[in-house]
Amino acid sequence: MxxxxxxxxxxxxxxETPATQLRSWLTPNDAFFERNQGLQPDPPIDVETWSLRxxxxxxxxxTFSYADxxxxxxxxVANTLECSGNSRSLLKSKAAGNPxxxxxxxxxxxxxxxxxxxxxxxxxxxxxxHVAFEGLDTPTGKAQIKFIRSIPLAKALDxxxxxxxxxxxxxxxAHGFPLRSLALGWTGANCVKWLHRIRxxxxxxxxxFMDKVYRVFQKxxxxxxxxxxxxxxxxxxITQPLDGDQLPLGEILVLGAAYAGxxxxxxxxxxxxxxxxxxxxxxxxxxxxxxxxxWRHIWRPTAPGDYTLLARASAVDGRRQPMDAxxxxxxxxxxxxxxxxxxxxxx
Amino acid sequence: MxxxxxxxxxxxxxxETPATQLRSWLTPNDAFFERNQGLQPDPPIDVETWSLRxxxxxxxxxTFSYADxxxxxxxxVANTLECSGNSRSLLKSKAAGNPxxxxxxxxxxxxxxxxxxxxxxxxxxxxxxHVAFEGLDTPTGKAQIKFIRSIPLAKALDxxxxxxxxxxxxxxxAHGFPLRSLALGWTGANCVKWLHRIRxxxxxxxxxFMDKVYRVFQKxxxxxxxxxxxxxxxxxxITQPLDGDQLPLGEILVLGAAYAGxxxxxxxxxxxxxxxxxxxxxxxxxxxxxxxxxWRHIWRPTAPGDYTLLARASAVDGRRQPMDAxxxxxxxxxxxxxxxxxxxxxx
Numbered sequence: 001m002x003x004x005x006x007x008x009x010x011x012x013x014x015x016e017t018p019a020t021q022l023r024s025w026l027t028p029n030d031a032f033f034e035r036n037q038g039l040q041p042d043p044p045i046d047v048e049t050w051s052l053r054x055x056x057x058x059x060x061x062x063t064f065s066y067a068d069x070x071x072x073x074x075x076x077v078a079n080t081l082e083c084s085g086n087s088r089s090l091l092k093s094k095a096a097g098n099p100x101x102x103x104x105x106x107x108x109x110x111x112x113x114x115x116x117x118x119x120x121x122x123x124x125x126x127x128x129x130h131v132a133f134e135g136l137d138t139p140t141g142k143a144q145i146k147f148i149r150s151i152p153l154a155k156a157l158d159x160x161x162x163x164x165x166x167x168x169x170x171x172x173x174a175h176g177f178p179l180r181s182l183a184l185g186w187t188g189a190n191c192v193k194w195l196h197r198i199r200x201x202x203x204x205x206x207x208x209f210m211d212k213v214y215r216v217f218q219k220x221x222x223x224x225x226x227x228x229x230x231x232x233x234x235x236x237x238i239t240q241p242l243d244g245d246q247l248p249l250g251e252i253l254v255l256g257a258a259y260a261g262x263x264x265x266x267x268x269x270x271x272x273x274x275x276x277x278x279x280x281x282x283x284x285x286x287x288x289x290x291x292x293x294x295w296r297h298i299w300r301p302t303a304p305g306d307y308t309l310l311a312r313a314s315a316v317d318g319r320r321q322p323m324d325a326x327x328x329x330x331x332x333x334x335x336x337x338x339x340x341x342x343x344x345x346x347x
Numbered sequence: 348m349x350x351x352x353x354x355x356x357x358x359x360x361x362x363e364t365p366a367t368q369l370r371s372w373l374t375p376n377d378a379f380f381e382r383n384q385g386l387q388p389d390p391p392i393d394v395e396t397w398s399l400r401x402x403x404x405x406x407x408x409x410t411f412s413y414a415d416x417x418x419x420x421x422x423x424v425a426n427t428l429e430c431s432g433n434s435r436s437l438l439k440s441k442a443a444g445n446p447x448x449x450x451x452x453x454x455x456x457x458x459x460x461x462x463x464x465x466x467x468x469x470x471x472x473x474x475x476x477h478v479a480f481e482g483l484d485t486p487t488g489k490a491q492i493k494f495i496r497s498i499p500l501a502k503a504l505d506x507x508x509x510x511x512x513x514x515x516x517x518x519x520x521a522h523g524f525p526l527r528s529l530a531l532g533w534t535g536a537n538c539v540k541w542l543h544r545i546r547x548x549x550x551x552x553x554x555x556f557m558d559k560v561y562r563v564f565q566k567x568x569x570x571x572x573x574x575x576x577x578x579x580x581x582x583x584x585i586t587q588p589l590d591g592d593q594l595p596l597g598e599i600l601v602l603g604a605a606y607a608g609x610x611x612x613x614x615x616x617x618x619x620x621x622x623x624x625x626x627x628x629x630x631x632x633x634x635x636x637x638x639x640x641x642w643r644h645i646w647r648p649t650a651p652g653d654y655t656l657l658a659r660a661s662a663v664d665g666r667r668q669p670m671d672a673x674x675x676x677x678x679x680x681x682x683x684x685x686x687x688x689x690x691x692x693x694x
Contacts, residue, residue, distance in 0.1 A: 024515035027515055074631060
């Protein structure tokens with residue numbers, strides 16, 4: 001009962017959620033976007049033999065079974081997950097990478113165990129400063145490089161979930177069964193699927209996926225000089241009507257979402273005249289930390305014609321979504337206000 | 348990926364959610380309990396020809412199309428839905444009806460339009476006091492009586508959603524496609540599926556499903572003298588471990604849910620000694636009006652043996668869940684504290 005995803009690449013699988021499926025607070029599992037560097041384990045992982053190893057700068061390295069994790073204190077968190085490169089194709093100057101429109105994002109309710117509980121069990125050495133995650137996907141492409149990412153220890157202790165459940169079901173194979181990490185409010189690159197090894201480190205992990213990509217940098221800079229992509233940027237999207245829609249004159253229900261990762265959204269403004277004037281919108285649906293807010297606006301155009309619709313979010317700390325995002329070589333974090341064209345005709 | 352429902356009757360279909368599927372804040376659509384008086388429309392309703400008629404004590408009766416509803420202001424609400432007779436089979440004295448254990452309940456995120464918007468559009472006469480809902484299910488059984496229920500106008504205006512979406516998907520056929528009413532925080536009997544007609548009335552609807560059932564009454568009373576079932580009662584359930592489980596001695600993760608319909612839960616106490624002593628539990632997961640709270644407790648039994656586990660909820664108004672529910676002829680609203688037996692053995 002869900003519209004088909006737009007598949008961008010097959011091996012590895014990269015597919016985005018259609019805008020029609022972003023109109024709900026909850027994104028169903030089978031509609032949720034997929035972003036992979038490697039190939040999904042095939043056949044699916046057997047939880048009887050699977051384990052999670054934690055080692056490195058810890059007092060007592062330990063191997064946890066699936067049953068061990070299910071027996072630890074459960075947490076449940078609604079979390080909006082977005083691909084670092086989402087909306088890349090909407091940048092005014094092209095950037096390299098998968099041509100995401102707005103559908104590299106979704107919101108789910110995740111169940112699992114806080115990484116903090118596991119780190120407390122193994123004990124941290126004073127040298128522990130970063131935490132690296134490694135999955136069981138198969139490296140692909142000529143380089144055959146393993147997708148490994150690390151996050152700072154503070155994030156790992158404060159707000160990182162090891163999720164075994166997605167929207168009330170066991171984590172589906174496409175989303176990392178049996179276990180994925182979720183650095184809450186951070187982009188998908190920081191959230192490793194098919195997780196089987198965690199290494200606590202004294203320094204950030206070094207490797208292709210830490211140093212060469214998932215960094216914001218400009219032309220002429222080395223990638224290593226750029227900033228590592230972490231939290232979601234402050235952003236709003238319009239999910240209804242669709243860009244290019246033709247609509248009969250009358251009351252038009254405009255729907256959208258706004259999110260800012262770790263930060264709460266304060267409000268979303270709507271413009272039907274390409275930013276000359278702005279109207280407030282109304283929030284609808286659940287209000288949960290790390291989750292997007294869905295919003296609505298009843299738009300009443302008074303004459304037929306071509307209209308450019310905009311939405312612009314503000315966060316509780318006073319920040320506003322930029323009209324244009326800062327460009328970067330790999331096109332990460334595009335949170336510019338997107339021009340959304342529709343035609344209104346006499347019904 | 349969900350455990351099978353326990354089917355109690357096939358025509359009409361009545362099936363409860365297994366306890367294993369009640370451990371999540373969100374109940375997946377295919378795991379959500381089903382309670383029917385009539386037979387589900389077959390083939391599924393065609394939204395091109397379906398309509399919703401609103402008539403009765405209104406200024407301008409009107410027929411709404413599916414597209415009309417999708418164009419009206421959308422609302423999204425997390426709402427726990429429970430069958431009026433849930434937990435009937437756990438009553439200490441038997442009562443007539445489907446033998447629900449704890450699985451006649453579930454929590455979903457529903458999208459739709461507030462009934463208020465439609466009532467404002469048709470306009471209410473001063474005589475309007477109640478609102479009756481009629482679906483397109485086929486009456487079954489000897490009596491061939493149509494399932495029609497009414498709710499007071501105040502509830503219809505304040506907190507009643509006409510839902511076309513369930514957990515981010517179009518409302519599934521089994522749950523009332525294309526539209527069901529949800530009197531938020533009230534039992535399933537007040538939430539009509541396959542909705543196609545709403546009548547605004549000067550008095551409550553009169554009929555079998557208003558007068559003879561879904562009323563709390565004692566032996567020797569006429570059903571009509573009883574109280575109509577409306578809001579969920581204050582209640583907690585233990586969803587892990589299961590009643591009868593055998594567990595190795597050690598740390599045991601206890602999970603459960605607590606809910607009270609329109610009222611917010613304040614806390615849930617846990618006992619492992621049949622109520623002689625009580626420990627606090629921790630809430631986990633989203634906190635939304637009309638939705639249950641999931642809770643957890645790490646239980647550390649110090650010796651093997653047989654234990655009787657209890658959970659008891661309190662609401663923000665100071666009310667406490669009763670140890671034993673008041674019995675009634677049809678076994679509605681059983682919110683007594685359930686004795687949950689487990690055996691702990693040396694691992």
